[in-house]
Amino acid sequence: MDVPRLRYPHSGKRNRLIGLGLATLLIGGTGAFFFTRRPASTPQTVATSTQSVTVAPVQTASISRTINATGTVAARDLLPIAPEASGLQVQQVLANEGQTVRSGQELAILSSDVLRSQLNQSQAQSTSAQAVLGQRQATLQQQQATLAEAQSNLRRYQQLAQSGAISQADLEQRATAVATAQAAVSTAQAGIGQAQADIQASQADIQRLQTQLGQTIVRSPANGVVAESLAKVGDVASTSNPLFRLIRNGDLELQIKLPATQLPQVKVGSPVRITSDVDRQINVQGTVREIAPLVDPQTRQATIKINLPQNPAIRSGLFLRAAITTQTTQALTIPSKAVLPQSNGSSTVFVLQPDGTVRSQTVQTGVTQGNDPNNTTVEIAQGLNTGDRVVVAGSGYVKDGDRVTIAQQ
Structure with a gap:
């Protein structure tokens, strides 16, 4: 018995749509496979970055071996200025501490009223003595005339007596x-002799009082700077008490103490770099002027005196640092900023290699020198050679084997 085939509306169209969908899925899956899978023969590219740094060559330079010490600034020659007259009051003070003065300049004026009164009295006595002298000289002339007349009479009477004319x-x-x-x-x-003596005595008094009047003006004995002004108006001056202290010519020196073991390394004339921890303006060059011949038996130290140049920032009493140059030699140097201190106490630098990478190198450092704290150089005693180039800026951002880019300085 034949079963009749059922027919659905649009069944042909439906079959065509299903076939088209399957084809689309197949093509899409195949494309996805080819697009997601990289051919084995194509290498993968990895992006890398380099650190930008600056480098400096290892150079040969003069290195100064120094002995470091501290000391106090003092006057090279401190002059006490005392009055030449005692018992007189200070009337005026004409100089202040820190003032520059010249030789002969008036520093203070003392009271002169009593001395002027005494001078007037002595001058009056001198005038009176001169008048007395004149009177006595006139009297002498009269007495000499009387004597001459008496002698003439005596001779005449002697002749008369010989003839018996007189008794x-x-x-x-x-x-x-x-x-x-x-x-x-x-x-x-x-x-007359007494009058002349009185005149001489009064003249001596006049000269003495005039000298004392000149001494009422206290003058500077030399060019220099007033270190201390001890004079006060109303004080009674004394020749044993100075009114001022003067730094002759304003010359200062730095006095330091060194152990006896270091003295053989220091010579008179050795250059010294003088600096201050509190004043950056004080960075000057001095020279060793004197090495004390005696060593303190208690401290085993000796005093070294160092000449200082004229500098308004340097004052007596300041605490300064001194670096005495004892030897100058040639050595390898690099910028101090290139050296990286390590936690174990060693020091390393990064040396630029021909292939553009850097290599960590342990170095032994020596003397650091330079006046500018931000631009010093350090001696390399071991670890580098002339011609090596070391990383300066950026050394803290690289590691051994890193590739670097050299930046323009």
Whole structure:
């Protein structure tokens, strides 16, 4: 029995749609397979980055071996200035501490009223003595005339006595007159001598008082800088107490102490770099002026005196540092910034290789030198050679074997 085939509306169209869908899936899956799978023969590219750094060559330079010490600034020659007259009050103070003065400049004025009064009195006494001298000189002339007359009379009477014209008593009377006149002349001469002595004494007093009046002006004995002004208006001056202390010519020195073991390394004339921890303006060059011949038996140290240049920032009493150059040699150097201190106490640098990578190298450092704290160089005693190039800026951001790019400096 034949079963009739059922027919559905649109059944042909439906079959075509199913076939088209299967074909699409097959093509899509195949394409996805080819697009997601990379051929084995194509290498994969990996992006890398390099650190930008600056480098500096290892150079040969002069290295100064130094002994470091600290000390105090002092006056090279400190002059006490005391008045030359005692018992006088200070009337004016004309110089202040820190003031630069010249030789002979007035520093203070003392009271002069008493001295001027005494001078006037001595001058009056001198005038009076000169008047007395004049009177006594006139008296002497009179007495000398009287003596001459008496002597003339005596000679005449002596002739008369020989002829018997006068008595012996008359002759003796004339002789007595001569003796009296001679005594009067001697007295007048003595009076003149006394008057002359009085004049000399009054002149000496006048000269002394004029000198003392000059001493009421206290003057600087030399060019220099006033270190201390001890004078105060109203104080009574004394020759034993200074009114000022003067730094002669303003010359200062740095006084340091060194152990006896270091003294053989220091020579008079050795250059010294002077710096301050608190004032960056103080960075000057000095020289060793004097090495004390005696060593303190207690501390086993000796004093070294170092000349200082004129510098308004350097004052007596300042605490400064000194680096005394004891030897100058040639050595390998690099910028200090290239050295990386390690936790174990060693130091390393990064050396640029021909292939553009860097290699870590342990080095032994020596003396650091340079006036600019941000631009110093350090001696390399071991670990590098002339011509090597080391990383300076950026050394803290690279590691052994890294490839670097050299930046323009």
